[in-house]
Amino acid sequence: MKPNSKIMIIYASFGDGHIKAARALLESFTALGYNNIQLIDLLELTHPRINSASRWLYLKSSSYAPKGYGWFYTLTNSTKQSRVSNHIYHSFGKKKMLEEWNSEKPELIIHTFPYLTADELKFQSGQGVPTLTVITDYVLHSRWLHENTSHYCVGSDTIKAQMLAAGVPEHKISVTGIPVHSKFFDKEDKAAICDIWGFEPDRSRVLLMAGAYGVQRSLKLMISTVREVTTSDLIVVCGKNKKLRKRLEREYYNEKRIHVIGYTDKVHELMTISDCLISKAGGITLTEALVKNLPTIVFQPIPGQEEGNAQFLSGLGVLGIANDKYSLTRELYSALNLNRNRNMKQASASVCFKQSSMRIVEEALKLTGLVEKGSEWTVNERKAAQIHA
Structure with a gap:
C-alpha cells in the first residue's frame, strides 16, 4: 500500500468512544506514513436529521429509561430476524456511501461503529474493497457482524469465542485489543x-x-x-x-x-x-x-x-x-x-495490549495484500506489546 493510498474510517457520534477509536487509528496510520485518511461520520453525512434524532434518543433513553434501552438492545441482538433487520439497518446511507466510494476510490474501509454500509454494498454488488470492523466493546452484539466483512479486530479471546459460535470463520478474527491513543501509554x-x-x-x-x-x-x-x-x-x-x-x-x-x-x-x-x-x-x-x-x-x-x-x-x-x-x-x-x-x-493482561491501534493497522494493511516489507511485528515484539505485571 502506498503512502497516498486512500483509507476511509467510518465512525458515529454516539458518545465519544467511536470517534476516539477512529482518531487512534488515524494516528497510527499517520505514524507509518499514510497521509490520505478520511474520517467519516456516515449517518451525519447522509441523514443529519435522523442522526440528531437518534443521538438525542440514545442519550435520553440510556439516561432516563435505561431498562427500555436495554430491552431494545436485547431485542435487536441474536434473534432469528436479526440478519434481515441488520441488512435494512446497514442500508442507511448506502447511496451516499456509493458516491464516496466511486469518487474517492478507497483501498481500505474501516468501521469503528456497527453501521456497516460498506459491507452491505459489497453484499449487494458482489464486489468491493477490503473492509475491517473494529469492535469497541467487550461484549458482542449481532449488529457488529456482516457476512461480507473482510476481517474483525476484537478486544478479547472471549469476544472471539462468541464470534466463532455465531459462525464467523476463525481466520477473519484477530485479538488485537481495543484501540487507544498512544498518549495513554x-x-x-x-x-x-x-x-x-x-x-x-x-x-x-x-x-x-x-x-x-x-x-x-x-x-x-x-x-x-x-x-x-x-x-x-x-x-x-x-x-x-x-x-x-x-x-x-x-x-x-x-x-x-x-x-x-x-x-x-x-x-x-x-x-x-x-x-x-x-x-x-x-x-x-x-x-x-x-x-x-x-x-x-x-x-x-x-x-x-x-x-x-x-x-x-x-x-x-x-x-x-x-x-x-x-x-x-x-x-x-x-x-x-x-x-x-x-x-x-x-x-x-488478557485484554490490555500496548499499541493496540498499531496492531489493528497491521491487520488492516494485510487485507490489502500489500503490506510493506518489515512492517509486520516479530513474535517477540508481539509478546512485548502485551502488558504484564
Whole structure:
C-alpha cells in the first residue's frame, strides 16, 4: 500500500468512544506514513436529521429509561430476524456511501461503529474493497457482524469465542485489543501535570467522568458519597454538557475538594494524577483506564453493551460495579487500596495490549495484500506489546 493510498474510517457520534477509536487509528496510520485518511461520520453525512434524532434518543433513553434501552438492545441482538433487520439497518446511507466510494476510490474501509454500509454494498454488488470492523466493546452484539466483512479486530479471546459460535470463520478474527491513543501509554510526570492543572501533587484524587456529553444518572449521590467516605479531592468532568457544568460550579463553589471541568482532550493527564475512576462503562474509556492501571468503578451500568462491558471486566477483577451508596462506598474503599492497584496489571493482561491501534493497522494493511516489507511485528515484539505485571 502506498503512502497516498486512500483509507476511509467510518465512525458515529454516539458518545465519544467511536470517534476516539477512529482518531487512534488515524494516528497510527499517520505514524507509518499514510497521509490520505478520511474520517467519516456516515449517518451525519447522509441523514443529519435522523442522526440528531437518534443521538438525542440514545442519550435520553440510556439516561432516563435505561431498562427500555436495554430491552431494545436485547431485542435487536441474536434473534432469528436479526440478519434481515441488520441488512435494512446497514442500508442507511448506502447511496451516499456509493458516491464516496466511486469518487474517492478507497483501498481500505474501516468501521469503528456497527453501521456497516460498506459491507452491505459489497453484499449487494458482489464486489468491493477490503473492509475491517473494529469492535469497541467487550461484549458482542449481532449488529457488529456482516457476512461480507473482510476481517474483525476484537478486544478479547472471549469476544472471539462468541464470534466463532455465531459462525464467523476463525481466520477473519484477530485479538488485537481495543484501540487507544498512544498518549495513554506515555509515562507522564504526575507533579508536572498537577502544576499545569493547579492541583496539589500530594493529594489523593477521584476522577468522575459524567460521560462524553455530561450524561450520568445519580450524579449527586456519587459526589456526596465521595465527599463523605473519602478524604480525596474529586474531579468532575462534565463533558460537553455546559448546563451541567455551570450548575455544579454554582453548587460547589465553596468546596475546595471538588473541581468541576467541562470537555477536555487531556483525559490521559487526569487519569495519570488520579487514584480512582468512576465512569460509564464505554469500551474505550474502560480500556484507557486499564492502560493507565487506574482502579475503576462503574456506577449503575446501563443495560446493554455498557452492562456487558462492566460485567466482563468485573469478572476479570479489574473494576468494581456499584448500584447504590452502600456498594459505591465499598468499591471506593477497595479502589483506593494500594493492593487493588498492584493486582490490576496481572488481571488485565488478557485484554490490555500496548499499541493496540498499531496492531489493528497491521491487520488492516494485510487485507490489502500489500503490506510493506518489515512492517509486520516479530513474535517477540508481539509478546512485548502485551502488558504484564
